[in-house]
Amino acid sequence: MLHFAGLKAVGESMLQPLRYWDVNVTGTLRLLEAMGRHGCQTLVFSSSATLYGTTDRVPIPETAPLQPINPYGYTKAAVERLLTDVAASATGWRIALLRYFNPVGAHPSGRLGEDPSGLPNNLFPFLCQVAAGRRPHLEVFGGDWPTPDGTGVRDYLHVMDLAEGHGRALEVLHAEPPQLLTLNLGSGRGHSVLDLVRTFETTTGLTVPYTVVDRRPGDSAVSVADPREAERRMGWRTRRSLADICRDGWAWQSTNPQGYRTNGLPLSQGLIQAQHVS
Ligand code: UDP
DSSP states (O other): OEEOOOOOOHHHHHHOHHHHIIIIIIHHHHHHHHHHHTTOOEEEEEEEGGGGTTOOOSSBOTTSOOOOOSHHHHHHHHHHHHHHHHHHTOSSOEEEEEEEOEEEOOOTTSSSOOOOSSSOOSHHHHHHHHHTTSSSOEEEEOSOSSSTTSSOEEOEEEHHHHHHHHHHHHHHHHHSSSOEEEEEESOSOOEEHHHHHHHHHHHHOOOOOEEEEOOOTTOOSEEOBOOHHHHHHHOOOOOOOHHHHHHHHHHHHHHOTTGGGOTTOOHHHHHHHHHTOO
16 A cells, blocks of 8 residues: 555645644544555555754754654654554554655656646745746745755655655565565755756756745755665665756646646546556
8 A cells, every 4th residue: 555645735734733633644544444454554655854854964864863843744753653553563564654855856758747736835846837937936945055055955856766666665565574664765965946946947948037035934954865774675766867857847847837737628637647647
């Protein structure tokens, strides 16, 4: 079982904590009960590097302290705790907690990509929508961070690398005795906001207008995974570059400038069509 069904917007979680606890925590609890009833005891859970809080430790290993700073992060920590208890109950559960860093990009076909509702919270979909002419410019949150160019540094990984990480986690869980596997999924490389903008411009030949504004509350300067444990345990590492991410992300956005509502299909049919991409 691959469990992706969670809410993930930090700002929204501060405004609607009950909804976040309900969907993310109660939802997982109900899923575990249903799995138990049906004899399904293998689960890969989408966790998040947000658990590590605002630490600037570089790179971050799985053993770093967990110190979430918003309701979204607390719900991820609570589910990790819940799954740890379930795995420790020695009833044959095989569970992987995969802590995502910054997954971005799209399927290389350009038919399956990220379509946030409303104003995108995250850098990459926002940047793509600026490039597509849907938004006038990108706001860069802070130019005075203690990083080489003053903008925030993150560990961006291609969604296809992320997907392969899930495949490997399932294979390892099935091949080994029941266990709880806790792994970072990241590239181990840090890129600044301006690195991403420049790589996007070089890869697509477009210009992305931006302005530097104040820092966003709750942000940290640097967040980069130590991915060595994922390589050691599953033989997994990222294979795609920042340029691959930009090329594939733009393939999706340029083919679907208004998201799944384009190509003349209603939203539901657009989604069904996208789900048929292998
Ligand atoms: N960021 C930005 N402008 C935006 C969105 C994000 O400058 O419109 C920056 C943010 O401050 C951080 C990086 O881009 O340094 C990645 O932010 P994102 O929200 O994508 O992921 P996070 O690491 O916060 O989960």
